[in-house]
Amino acid sequence: xxxxxxxxxxxxxxxxxxxxxxxxxxxxxxxxxxxxxxxxxxxxxxxxxxxxxxxxxxxxxxxxxxxxxxxxxxxxxxxxxxxxxxxxxxxxxxxxxxxxxxxxxxxxxxxxxxxxxxxxxxxxxxxxxxxxxxxxxxxxxxxxxxxxxxxxxxxxxxxxxxxxxxxxxxxxxxxxxxxxxxxxxxxxxxxxxxxxxxxxxxxxxxxxxxxxxxxxxxxxxxxxxxxxxxxxxxxxxxxxxxxxxxxxxxxxxxxxxxxxxxxxxxxxxxxxxxxxxxxxxxxxxxxxxxxxxxxxxxxxxxxxxxxxxxxxxxxxxxxxxxxxxxxxxxxxxxxxxxxxxxxxxxxxxxxxxxxxxxxxxxxxxxxxxxxxxxxxxxxxxxxxxxxxxxxxxxxxxxxxxxxxxxxxxxxxxxxxxxxxxxxxxxxxxxxxxxxxxxxxxxxxxxxxxxxxxxxxxxxxxxxxxxxxxxxxxxxxxxxxxxxxxxxxxxxxxxxxxxxxxxxxxxxxxxxxxxxxxxxxxxxxxxxxxxxxxxxxxxxxxxxxxxxxxxxxxxxxxxxxxxxxxxxxxxxxxxxxxxxx
Numbered sequence: 003x004x005x006x007x008x009x010x011x012x013x014x015x016x017x018x019x020x021x022x023x024x025x026x027x028x029x030x031x032x033x034x035x036x037x038x039x040x041x042x043x044x045x046x047x048x049x050x051x052x053x054x055x056x057x058x059x060x061x062x063x064x065x066x067x068x069x070x071x072x073x074x075x076x077x078x079x080x081x082x083x084x085x086x087x088x089x090x091x092x093x094x095x096x097x098x099x100x101x102x103x104x105x106x107x108x109x110x111x112x113x114x115x116x117x118x119x120x121x122x123x124x125x126x127x128x129x130x131x132x133x134x135x136x137x138x139x140x141x142x143x144x145x146x147x148x149x150x151x152x153x154x155x156x157x158x159x160x161x162x163x164x165x166x167x168x169x170x171x172x173x174x175x176x177x178x179x180x181x182x183x184x185x186x187x188x189x190x191x192x193x194x195x196x197x198x199x200x201x202x203x204x205x206x207x208x209x210x211x212x213x214x215x216x217x218x219x220x221x222x223x224x225x226x227x228x229x230x231x232x233x234x235x236x237x238x239x240x241x242x243x244x245x246x247x248x249x250x251x252x253x254x255x256x257x258x259x260x261x262x263x264x265x266x267x268x269x270x271x272x273x274x275x276x277x278x279x280x281x282x283x284x285x286x287x288x289x290x291x292x293x294x295x296x297x298x299x300x301x302x303x304x305x306x307x308x309x310x311x312x313x314x315x316x317x318x319x320x321x322x323x324x325x326x327x328x329x330x331x332x333x334x335x336x337x338x339x340x341x342x343x344x345x346x347x348x349x350x351x352x353x354x355x356x357x358x359x360x361x362x363x364x365x366x367x368x369x370x371x372x373x374x375x376x377x378x379x380x381x382x383x384x385x386x387x388x389x390x391x392x393x394x395x396x397x398x399x400x401x402x403x404x405x406x407x408x409x410x411x412x413x414x415x416x417x418x419x420x421x422x423x424x425x426x427x428x429x430x431x432x433x434x435x436x437x438x439x440x441x442x443x444x445x446x447x448x449x450x451x452x453x454x455x456x457x458x459x460x461x462x463x464x465x466x467x468x469x470x471x472x473x474x475x476x477x478x479x480x481x482x483x484x485x486x487x488x489x490x491x492x493x494x495x496x497x498x499x500x501x502x503x504x505x506x507x508x509x510x511x512x513x514x515x516x517x518x519x520x521x522x523x524x525x526x527x528x529x530x531x532x533x534x535x536x537x538x539x540x541x542x543x544x545x546x547x548x549x550x551x552x553x554x555x556x557x558x559x560x561x562x563x564x565x566x567x568x569x570x571x572x573x574x575x576x577x578x579x580x581x582x
């Protein structure tokens with residue numbers, strides 16, 4: 003879905019576009035008494051950085067978040083997240099907040115310059131993650147909710163107005179030097195900046211396309227050479243009752259490829275491709291914006307132009323996302339065109355994949371090499387998302403009338419034959435990394451699939467699984483899984499914080515670890531997959547399943563072995579003794 007996430011390069015930073023922002027005096031976050039030693043330091047307090055911090059803090063980690071901007075970014079950028087990301091955000095404690103700052107996408111229609119419908123998608127209000135399939139939102143409101151949550155959760159220090167300026171990897175950690183910052187405005191008259199030194203076991207760069215952390219790594223970048231300039235307009239129509247049909251429109255008109263979509267509750271977004279012969283300066287004027295909006299009967303008298311900015315969309319990624327104790331996530335690791343709506347979504351998935359692995363390594367339950375699976379697993383999804391975005395972009399951004407006519411003919415034929423030209427959204431499966439493998443080396447059974455979420459009743463509470471039972475490592479079985487495991491393995495599971503739960507369709511008072519499957523979501527899934535038990539990872543992906551309860555011990559052994567590389571036999575033997 004082409005809902006611009008502005009993960010490309012802006013030609014002007016709209017952060018300074020508001021008078022109130024410019025009038026606010028600079029004051030860095032007070033931090034004189036803040037500790038200088040952390041488990042993890044995160045550079046960047048955007049959605050990816052805050053999600054990473056919240057997931058680590060929920061596991062008891064001490065996290066410092068360094069952000070050079072004294073105030074949060076005030077204007078919209080990303081406007082879409084999917085059901086998987088909604089589940090991740092809800093698990094951070096935002097389940098009640100998400101419906102107030104987002105709305106289901108409902109539809110997505112492509113039309114050509116003649117007004118013919120080339121494609122129409124209808125999005126479900128529910129999905130197997132338990133949330134609407136696609137959601138439109140306002141990023142500043144999401145970031146405010148994330149930051150408020152971070153301030154409320156013990157273990158997180160947000161250091162606003164401090165810029166990372168140097169780092170050095172040491173034997174047991176990383177030393178990060180930060181300096182007072184006022185963003186890109188002068189700090190004060192004498193120009194002197196206070197510096198502080200922070201230390202952590204790991205540093206995660208969630209600091210955007212021009213990442214400071216990535217600049218200290220030796221990772222090469224792969225660039226697909228796909229670049230287009232688009233004018234992005236965020237508009238608040240004064241008539242809140244005006245109906246927009248379709249709600250989300252892609253206009254594939256070679257005269258001016260355009261996008262008209264929801265910008266979240268009460269907002270709309272327009273995007274216009276820069277045409278040959280147009281300059282960026284000419285395009286990025288308020289007068290140009292209003293001229294282009296006139297076709298939709300919008301003018302300064304009935305709408306507020308919240309933002310106008312020209313972005314260059316790019317398609318590139320870092321080849322390695324970890325180097326020693328340095329890691330990168332979000333735009334620091336990858337940038338993509340917005341045409342599949344996966345930019346911010348990919349960054350949130352990065353956070354969910356990385357946080358639980360960092361926690362296990364910090365706790366000594368896993369070898370540090372577990373962190374190498376972060377790149378292996380996420381780059382698989384990421385490259386597919388970028389390649390899909392580029393594919394859609396080449397369809398949308400066609401400026402040649404003859405080529406556009408050929409495209410229209412193909413898409414109209416696809417529509418008549420009911421072929422889906424958008425088939426191939428990022429696969430919700432993992433083939434590499436920490437998944438159970440069969441004899442052929444491929445994922446076994448449901449291993450690598452995105453897990454389902456349904457409504458359950460647990461210990462007197464009813465709701466979606468994550469909000470009622472909680473998140474984290476979970477062994478879910480149709481019988482009590484403890485009976486299939488020996489005492490040592492149960493103790494090891496408890497040290498890892500793994501839940502051992504029976505899923506049932508019959509209310510019972512026998513066990514406090516029984517989960518009532520209200521709608522049959524889990525038992526139906528297990529039955530269809532031919533499994534009696536599944537081990538779910540904290541990022542909601544399935545590590546693997548057991549077709550028989552007698553297979554559960556082997557499932558646990560395989561997971562343990564995935565945390566300690568086979569090439570380290572001494573540590574593997576020690577860990578095996580702990581399990582026994």
